Amino acid sequence: MASGGRRVIIILDIPESTPSINRSRGIHWSKVHRMRAKWQWLVKAARLEARIFSITPLRKAKITIERWGPRAIDFDNFVAGAKQLLDSLKKEGFIVDDDPDCIGQPQYFQHIGPRRTLVRIESIVGGA
Numbered sequence: 760m761a762s763g764g765r766r767v768i769i770i771l772d773i774p775e776s777t778p779s780i781n782r783s784r785g786i787h788w789s790k791v792h793r794m795r796a797k798w799q800w801l802v803k804a805a806r807l808e809a810r811i812f813s814i815t816p817l818r819k820a821k822i823t824i825e826r827w828g829p830r831a832i833d834f835d836n837f838v839a840g841a842k843q844l845l846d847s848l849k850k851e852g853f854i855v856d857d858d859p860d861c862i863g864q865p866q867y868f869q870h871i872g873p874r875r876t877l878v879r880i881e882s883i884v885g886g887a
Contacts, residue, residue, distance in 0.1 A: 767817070767882040769853065771805035773844075776828040776874040780839035798843035802851050805878075814852040819883035822848070822865040827875040837867055844876065853880050 778794070806814075824841055832840070845857040845865070855861050 766884055767880075769809070769811065769878075769880040771802065771809060771878040771880070773801050773805045773876040773878065774874070775801055775876060777824065777826050777837065777844055777876050778840045779832045779836040780842075795843050795846065799847045799850055802844065802847040806851055806853075816849075816852050816855045817880065817882050818855050818861060820854050820862050821881045821883060822854075822862050823868070823879040823881075824865055825868045825870065825877040825879075827870045827872040827877075829874070830871065831869045834867070837869060841865070841867065844878065848878070848880065 822845070824844065826837060826841075845862075848854050849857050
């Protein structure tokens, strides 16, 4: 995707809000597994909707996550609740890993409105 030192920008529009960690804390492992699978399918569907069929995972990327929902949630709940999303970006091949060496500190923004998550993945030139 990022050949010849070109900067790559990918935008995924997911028709669901990332969950608050409070919703998933202490639930049965089978429900956690279903939530993980759901987010992987949501990311896959957003990739196909964006017409991205071939991906070379980025070694260095800047990630911005914008969450829309009926109300704002605590920032720490937002960040922890985005774990399934970040794991899915790795599984779908957008990024090599979701550790700080690869994605640094993602940026998180919240908005009030219809449920939705917008993800912007930007290659860091020289790290793709």
